[in-house]
Amino acid sequence: MKRDILFKIIVFLAIISMVLTACSSTSSTNSQKPSDTKAKNAENINTEVQVDAPFDGWVEGLPKITAPEGFDWKQFEGVELNVITENTPPSSALAANINLFEDVTGIKVNIEQSDLGTVVEKTSLDFNAKSAKYHVIYADPYQILAKHSQHFVDLNAFIDEKTMPAIPGGLEDFIPSQLEVNGYMGDTEALYALPYDNPTMVLAYRKDVFEKYKDEFMADKGFDWTPGPNLTWEQYYEAAKWITEKAAAGEITEVKYGAGHQAKQHDSLMNDYSNILAGYGGDYFEDTELGAVGKSNPGKSAMTSDAAKKSAELYKKIIDVSAPGSTSWDWSGLGEGFAAGDIAMAPEWHEFSSMFENPDSSKVVGKVSWASLPKGDVRQAHSYGGTGIGINKYGTDEEKKAAWLFLVWATSPQAQYMILKSEVGGSTPTRHSVYDIEEVQKGMQAGTEESKQMPNLLPMKVTLEAWKEENVYMRPKVPQWPQIDTFIFTELSKMLADQQTPEETVEEIAKQSDQATGN
Amino acid sequence: MAVPNHVKKTVKNTFLYTIVTLALVWALLPIVWMVMSSVKTEAGMFSMPPKFFFKPNFETFKFMFSEEGNFFSFLSNSVIASVLSTIISLVLGTLGGFALARGNFKNEKALSFWIISTRMAPIPAVILPLYLMFSNLGLIGTMPGLLFAYTTFNLPFALWMMMVFFKEVPQALEEAAMIDGCSRFQAFWRIALPPVAPGLVATGILCLMFSWNDFMFASVFSGHDTQTVPVAASLLITQNGIAWGQAMATGTVIITPMVIAGLAVRKYLVQGLSMGAVK
Numbered sequence: 001m002k003r004d005i006l007f008k009i010i011v012f013l014a015i016i017s018m019v020l021t022a023c024s025s026t027s028s029t030n031s032q033k034p035s036d037t038k039a040k041n042a043e044n045i046n047t048e049v050q051v052d053a054p055f056d057g058w059v060e061g062l063p064k065i066t067a068p069e070g071f072d073w074k075q076f077e078g079v080e081l082n083v084i085t086e087n088t089p090p091s092s093a094l095a096a097n098i099n100l101f102e103d104v105t106g107i108k109v110n111i112e113q114s115d116l117g118t119v120v121e122k123t124s125l126d127f128n129a130k131s132a133k134y135h136v137i138y139a140d141p142y143q144i145l146a147k148h149s150q151h152f153v154d155l156n157a158f159i160d161e162k163t164m165p166a167i168p169g170g171l172e173d174f175i176p177s178q179l180e181v182n183g184y185m186g187d188t189e190a191l192y193a194l195p196y197d198n199p200t201m202v203l204a205y206r207k208d209v210f211e212k213y214k215d216e217f218m219a220d221k222g223f224d225w226t227p228g229p230n231l232t233w234e235q236y237y238e239a240a241k242w243i244t245e246k247a248a249a250g251e252i253t254e255v256k257y258g259a260g261h262q263a264k265q266h267d268s269l270m271n272d273y274s275n276i277l278a279g280y281g282g283d284y285f286e287d288t289e290l291g292a293v294g295k296s297n298p299g300k301s302a303m304t305s306d307a308a309k310k311s312a313e314l315y316k317k318i319i320d321v322s323a324p325g326s327t328s329w330d331w332s333g334l335g336e337g338f339a340a341g342d343i344a345m346a347p348e349w350h351e352f353s354s355m356f357e358n359p360d361s362s363k364v365v366g367k368v369s370w371a372s373l374p375k376g377d378v379r380q381a382h383s384y385g386g387t388g389i390g391i392n393k394y395g396t397d398e399e400k401k402a403a404w405l406f407l408v409w410a411t412s413p414q415a416q417y418m419i420l421k422s423e424v425g426g427s428t429p430t431r432h433s434v435y436d437i438e439e440v441q442k443g444m445q446a447g448t449e450e451s452k453q454m455p456n457l458l459p460m461k462v463t464l465e466a467w468k469e470e471n472v473y474m475r476p477k478v479p480q481w482p483q484i485d486t487f488i489f490t491e492l493s494k495m496l497a498d499q500q501t502p503e504e505t506v507e508e509i510a511k512q513s514d515q516a517t518g519n
Numbered sequence: 520m521a522v523p524n525h526v527k528k529t530v531k532n533t534f535l536y537t538i539v540t541l542a543l544v545w546a547l548l549p550i551v552w553m554v555m556s557s558v559k560t561e562a563g564m565f566s567m568p569p570k571f572f573f574k575p576n577f578e579t580f581k582f583m584f585s586e587e588g589n590f591f592s593f594l595s596n597s598v599i600a601s602v603l604s605t606i607i608s609l610v611l612g613t614l615g616g617f618a619l620a621r622g623n624f625k626n627e628k629a630l631s632f633w634i635i636s637t638r639m640a641p642i643p644a645v646i647l648p649l650y651l652m653f654s655n656l657g658l659i660g661t662m663p664g665l666l667f668a669y670t671t672f673n674l675p676f677a678l679w680m681m682m683v684f685f686k687e688v689p690q691a692l693e694e695a696a697m698i699d700g701c702s703r704f705q706a707f708w709r710i711a712l713p714p715v716a717p718g719l720v721a722t723g724i725l726c727l728m729f730s731w732n733d734f735m736f737a738s739v740f741s742g743h744d745t746q747t748v749p750v751a752a753s754l755l756i757t758q759n760g761i762a763w764g765q766a767m768a769t770g771t772v773i774i775t776p777m778v779i780a781g782l783a784v785r786k787y788l789v790q791g792l793s794m795g796a797v798k
Contacts, residue, residue: 087757110744
């Protein structure tokens, strides 16, 4: 009888293994180009003339959504699109205003929002099953695009198709560094996604504290501590330590700690540390070309470099004088800590500005200024965390074309502006043209009516600087990144808990990284 | 000097009550805290020292159940999926459990073990094959899909539990009933089923709890229109922070039906859960 049971278990496991093997797809030989991208009534379309799409509420100064003359915007009426996305402000804003798109196209759009882990899991399952339950995918560059680019439609097929609507304002209207990291994988031959959101780390600080104690600090330490491009990470450490000590002594009452960080054992810790690592000229791999279009093989780890050791040592020093909650905070925890009024400085994603300026969730309304992050020996580096949206290639041709209309609309300057103003959205646009209009320019000035209506614009001046090639930090876009990210934040966390030295930490990250990549 | 008995008893009781009180505080404080926070403003929720007496604020609940909050849709999905899955699992599990308890066929033990082993399989190992099957059948994102998913883990459990409960009932009773003229089904329905009613209730409550609390299957197999309350709770953790007020209110809504159901049938629950432990 025992043999019988054992035999059945083995057969059961064998069947499961076969099913798993059959379902997994490590590579695909299918072309990413859809077989048909033409409009249904292609023969009646005049591609020489562009006509405004029948959307209402055009905003003056922004490129309009257009289609060639004769294009029928209702030709995909009845098609149902499933969009899977992280639970982000732009997704909420699109969901709240999806009737604008549905009314014009007759396409039904279901926007399903989840946490990023669930989006990654469901997307992977859908791709591996070669299913098209989800037609439009929130293509996180590191967790989805780098691993699954072969499952996305090459959008060039639609861009080149003259009978379909074009990208309003063209690809050149997207922030170039965001188009590279969000849209491509491995090379720039195929475009898989269009930039959709763009959180970037900059420095939030309490201007009331920095103005009030500026002279006293300068007398003590001999330098101007005002956050900005000239402040170094060493000076940031000095300022954080000084404020924490003065607050403990009761000489500063506005805050309790000089700095706060998102140093929980979590993806946030890697992002937080990366600002310093890259500032001192370090990176996670020797190949320095991984942060843009990415590569399938990253090569050897660069974490044994002097820059990595120095930045790890400095990061440890900074966390030691920061708010003790830092080691249990991700970006949300840090945001809440800063909004509670306990912290003088915090490197944080710029779109947290709306939280800090909301009286329902913040005690620091009107007291916050934004600056670029401090610099290291080599440069300023601002971690970028944005994402694109792309089309699942396993849908039918009709679904893919309907999905293209959705992409054109959702990433258009007009929709991005709507998202910026939305009460449930508030995410900042990925388009140059939106930042050029007068209302948005005014919103970037503190104290204006526009800045109160659109508080996420307050950090945009420094964020626009942070997006410049010389100031932005894009983590390596490689398929192995989720695993390596886990090694990084796990080892850094051990260092912060005094379980290992900074030197041991970077060496361990290098060792594990090389094992994972086979280098 | 001998310690008087009443002093010993007092010390013993004091010790016992202290332990029970600490255990209650340990178990109930987070729940009480959550329920209180659900009727506080966000500022009140994090005020230090915390206030235990305050004017309750039901704005969060009002918002959740408004058209904009859309919580009713999540709640109804949870109720439909968990109740129907429990009913299906109980019906099939009772019939199957009876067959396994009374049947006399080849490889009966191996079959029983195989059935319960499907409940032991780690979820990540079964998600992909299930997803593939559901995808081919067009069940992803649909309510029948969610029902099937819940039933995949409830049915083996119900079947195994009911088999154990039926084994506790002497087979001679059914044989006597059949000699007196009952059919096989009547013997099952009138003789074997009534004694296992507490077990049936306990199994039902546990199946209901498993499916009501499930997040993993719901997050993968539900879609835009079929998301359940635990999935709704996960949506409150956004890129830009946690909606604490709604999270507390959602937590309160999640636990309330299960607490009520547990209290309503606690007598049967205790009886049922102890049935399998008789021998």
